[in-house]
Amino acid sequence: DEGSATATSQNSDQEYTIPVSIGTPGQVLQLDLDTGSSDLWVFSTETESDQVNGQTLYDPSQSSSSSYMSGYTWSIQYGDQSTSNGDIYTDTVTIGGVTVSSQAVELAQSVSSEFTSDSNSDGLLGMAFDSINTAKPSAVETFFDNAQSSLDSFLFTADLKHDTAGSYGFGYIDSSLYTGDITYVDVDNSQGFWGWTSGGYAIGSDDFTSTDITGIADTGTTLLCLDDSIVDAYYNEIDGANNSDTYGGYVFPCSSSVPSFTFAVGSSNIVIPSDYMNTGAVPDDDSTCFGGLQSNSGLGTSIFGDVALKAAFVVFQGGDSPTLGWATK
Numbered sequence: 001d002e003g004s005a006t007a008t009s010q011n012s013d014q015e016y017t018i019p020v021s022i023g024t025p026g027q028v029l030q031l032d033l034d035t036g037s038s039d040l041w042v043f044s045t046e047t048e049s050d051q052v053n054g055q056t057l058y059d060p061s062q063s064s065s066s067s068y069m070s071g072y073t074w075s076i077q078y079g080d081q082s083t084s085n086g087d088i089y090t091d092t093v094t095i096g097g098v099t100v101s102s103q104a105v106e107l108a109q110s111v112s113s114e115f116t117s118d119s120n121s122d123g124l125l126g127m128a129f130d131s132i133n134t135a136k137p138s139a140v141e142t143f144f145d146n147a148q149s150s151l152d153s154f155l156f157t158a159d160l161k162h163d164t165a166g167s168y169g170f171g172y173i174d175s176s177l178y179t180g181d182i183t184y185v186d187v188d189n190s191q192g193f194w195g196w197t198s199g200g201y202a203i204g205s206d207d208f209t210s211t212d213i214t215g216i217a218d219t220g221t222t223l224l225c226l227d228d229s230i231v232d233a234y235y236n237e238i239d240g241a242n243n244s245d246t247y248g249g250y251v252f253p254c255s256s257s258v259p260s261f262t263f264a265v266g267s268s269n270i271v272i273p274s275d276y277m278n279t280g281a282v283p284d285d286d287s288t289c290f291g292g293l294q295s296n297s298g299l300g301t302s303i304f305g306d307v308a309l310k311a312a313f314v315v316f317q318g319g320d321s322p323t324l325g326w327a328t329k
């Protein structure tokens with residue numbers, strides 16, 4: 001089996017959602033496919049009503065295929081301190097034509113304000129490894145793991161785009177979506193993430209710097225978050241750039257031209273164009289722009305978030321020795 005789903009850029013590439021059908025008849029929710037976590041959770045009829053703000057709610061009582069997982073709960077806290085928790089049903093889940101008949105669906109009973117205020121997302125579709133799923137008394141499996149037996153190949157692909165619709169593929173590689181060859185690198189999933197190591201970087205047209213950059217491929221995080229040495233070197237090339245306490249990161253005059261950013265993938269590389277490195281004006285000051293590259297300090301890892309991923313066609317290859325494939329497009 002194979003399929004694909006349109007990835008819709010929300011709020012200027014801040015996140016990307018896909019339509020996911022849950023239940024019989026199908027209830028379609030827009031979920032943020034998140035390779036940086038492993039819980040499939042949804043806004044639901046059980047979510048505190050004062051924490052709902054326009055989201056579509058999954059209602060298990062309207063699905064003839066839902067089944068309550070008695071005694072199961074879940075509770076997650078992301079690095080940005082956002083949280084959600086609730087109980088769990090199984091139901092039929094279909095994404096891009098690929099169906100899992102008994103997928104654990106985690107219903108939110110409570111969510112923190114970041115999720116309430118994000119009316120573009122009805123929940124998260126965690127696609128990292130089962131070891132970091134938060135269900136109790138025991139972990140439940142991701143859609144990707146449950147779909148393995150029915151997928152032609154045990155992989156999914158990400159073709160995220162800047163300010164326009166991209167796509168996620170399941171079970172196959174669409175060679176029309178990239179140019180040249182796909183370069184595969186090993187994945188370290190010991191922390192439950194799609195962890196990998198880049199061999200270095202270049203700022204604009206400057207010389208390449210060989211240095212190991214170990215981080216995670218994370219569709220659920222907007223920005224590219226790297227070591228301070230790289231980040232400081234990058235913003236040294238932009239007049240008027242400064243690391244702002246007010247805005248919580250590097251900002252610069254929106255009139256500045258900003259360099260592109262290249263990162264190594266094995267013996268090849270991916271170039272993030274200049275315009276991806278500017279996420280746009282900060283709130284209440286349209287002459288100050290916020291950088292797409294920010295510090296990883298305090299994150300515990302570097303993060304190749306959407307700013308980096310949307311510059312490439314990326315293959316998430318599952319199995320006993322998972323790998324990541326990167327291609328230019």
Ligand SMILES: CCNC(=O)c1c(-c2ccccc2)csc1NC(=O)CNCCc1c[nH]c2ccccc12
Pocket residue numbers: 015032034035036037078079080081082114115118218220221222298299300303
């Ligand atoms: C900003 C979201 N990212 C993180 O918190 C995060 C961190 C992290 C750690 C410490 C401080 C800040 C971030 C490490 S890995 C990692 N990645 C994930 O946790 C991936 N899942 C993010 C889900 C998520 C959290 N807050 C949101 C708000 C909108 C859409 C999605 C989300």
